[in-house]
Amino acid sequence: MCKSGTVDALPTLTVADLVAVPELGITRAWIPDPSVPVRWVATSELDDPTPFLEGGEVLLTTGLATAAHGAAQWRAYVGRLATLGVSALGLGVGLTHDAAPQPLREAAAGAGLGLFEVPPPTRFVAISRAVAALLEPAEQAAARLQRELTQDATRPDARSRVTARVAQVLRGACAVVDPDGAVTDGALDLDPDVLASALVRIRADDRRSSTSISGPDSSTAVHPVGLGGTPRAYLVATTPGRWSPFQRSAVLTAAAVLSLVESGRAEQRDAERRVVAAGVRLALDGDAAGASRVLDLARPPRTVPDPLCALHLGGTPGAVTEAVDHIETGALVGTHEDTTVVLVDEAGIDRVVEAAQHAGAWVGVGPTVPAAEAARSAAGASAALAQASDARPVTRWAEQTRAGIGALVPPGAAAAFASEVLGRLRAEPDGTALEDTLRAYLEEQGHPGRISDRLGIHRNTVRGRIRRIDALTGRPVADAGARADLWFALQTTAPPALG
Known part of the structure; x- marks a missing residue:
């Protein structure tokens, strides 16, 4: 029967409790599952009362x-x-039906629905009062549980207390x-893969939604913890069998009070983030x-790694936020040129990269440098991030420097630059010969004899072509800066090397 007392008594009113009340005089009942909980009483003479x-x-x-119902209608x-x-x-028997019709009893048994006769002396209002x-x-136990969970939420170990009580x-x-x-708090006996699948389902549907997992012997509920934004934690509760109303209320109350606790933590976390960002x-x-x-001044105090590596995060705002949520406990997170920047020691680089990839963010990895040169690492990270894309979400400054300066310039910009520098030259009838001469000049360091031998032309022809190249490109090859521009333009459009 429904019990009061401590909250672990699981107070639940069942169908069996109700039909056993002596004052109701219920003697004929067919109850397939006596443990089915009862929330309230309703009265209706409609053939389909379910909308109400x-x-x-x-x-x-x-x-x-239902006086004229046959077997099909009862079903x-x-x-x-x-x-x-x-x-x-x-x-209620004695008015329309003298007893529960056999087709009704069979339909109820087939559907697993409890059925009982209310004898003539018993008024429906008496059942409602019972x-x-x-x-x-x-209800008293539920109110008491709410008070206790609320008190638990005020303690420093709120999560541990709430999960233990639930x-x-x-x-x-x-x-x-x-x-x-x-x-992070409490204990679970649940297949990690099943839980991971449930969390993925929540994130795919709605980051603030809940979900349930039903098994043959247990029921599990998963609720986000927090009042807004991407949840940083979830409450997972499992009970043997089916949920009772009291149990559902307990879990919902726990999720609510823990969300309030998380809200307070969020304010502290925001203050902490501002301190770290200033550092x-x-x-x-x-x-x-x-x-x-x-x-x-941070709590706990933090230190600047030495040496350190700067990483820049990019992509969608949601992906960056999720990545930061995973990264910030073991790294310094701030902003650099309006971009999220992370400072870590060399051992922490892979963890940041993995977290960024898991969240769907892009990441540019700068060089590892002494702490005094943090800006240099951040500049490298910024340049690396500029080359990132969905197809290549992780880019590293070290890889780009090994690949040459061309790797640091976006392909579209490089192609436009090459077209601007070499466009007039290529438009000439002998543009291919002029381009070959320019390449030979740069590779042979301007030595007329070697250029002549390489191209199989007279030295005077070489000199004449060079003068035309100077005029067509507007960049005299005798100037070191001009040679750098010309070499970059040629490399941008160079055919792939063979072998």
Whole structure:
């Protein structure tokens, strides 16, 4: 029967509790599952009362609309009630029906719906009063649980206290997990792959939605923790069998109070982020001492890595935010030229890259440098990020410098530059010969004899072509800067090397 007392008594009013009340005089009942919970009582004489029900009610009727029902009609009537989740059907006998019709009993048994007869002396209002009286202890227990969970939420170890209390109520397990499914507080006995799949489903549908996992012997609910934005944690609760209303209320209350706790943590986290970002700005300005003093104010205190590596994050704002959520506990995060920048020691580079990729963000990796040269690493990270794309989300400054200056310029810009520098030359009738001469001049370092031998032309012809090249490109090859421009333009359009 519905019990009061400690919250771990799982107070739930069941159909069996109701029909066992002596004052109701219920002697004929067919209850397939006595443990089905009862939320309230409803009365209806409609053939289809389901639009006015929520599920979990005991439905009382005298059968005025069902007097002529045959077996098929009873099956349809009962099927509608069972589908909605009505707890049981109470048929008042002595008016329309002298007893529960056999087709009704068979339909109820087939649908798994509890059925009982309400004898003539018993008024429907008496059943409503009995349910109210039986529910009162459960309501008191629910209110008491809410108070206790709220008190737990005020403690420093709020998450541990809340999950422990809910696990006791559920006679199961309860934990807070991070977005990857790792348990941070409490305990779980749940297949990690099943949980990971549920978290992926939540993120795919709506980051603030909840989901459930039903098994043959247990039920699990997953709720986001927090009041807005991308959840940083989830409450996972498991109970043997089906959920009772009291258990559902316990889990929802726990999710609510933990969300309030998380809101307070979010404010602290925002303040912490501002302190760390200020330290990052000072480090990038070359003021390592000032950065250290500011980072000492963080809780816990932080330090500037030495040596360090700067990484720039890019992509969609949502992806960058998610990446930062995973990264910031083990790195310094701030901004550089309106871009999110991360400072880590060399050992932390791979972790940042993996977190960024997992979140769908792009990342540019700068060189590892002494802390005093943080700005140089950030500049390299910025240049690397400029080359990132969905097809190539991770780019590294070191790889680009090995590939030459061409790797640092976007392909479109490089092609436009080459066209501007060499366009008039290529438009000449002998443009190919002029381009070959220019390439030979640069590769042979301007030596007339070697150029002549390489091209099989007279030295005077070489000199004449060079004068034309100077005029057509507007860049005299005798000038070192002009030679650099010409060489870059040629490399941008050079055919791929053979072999």
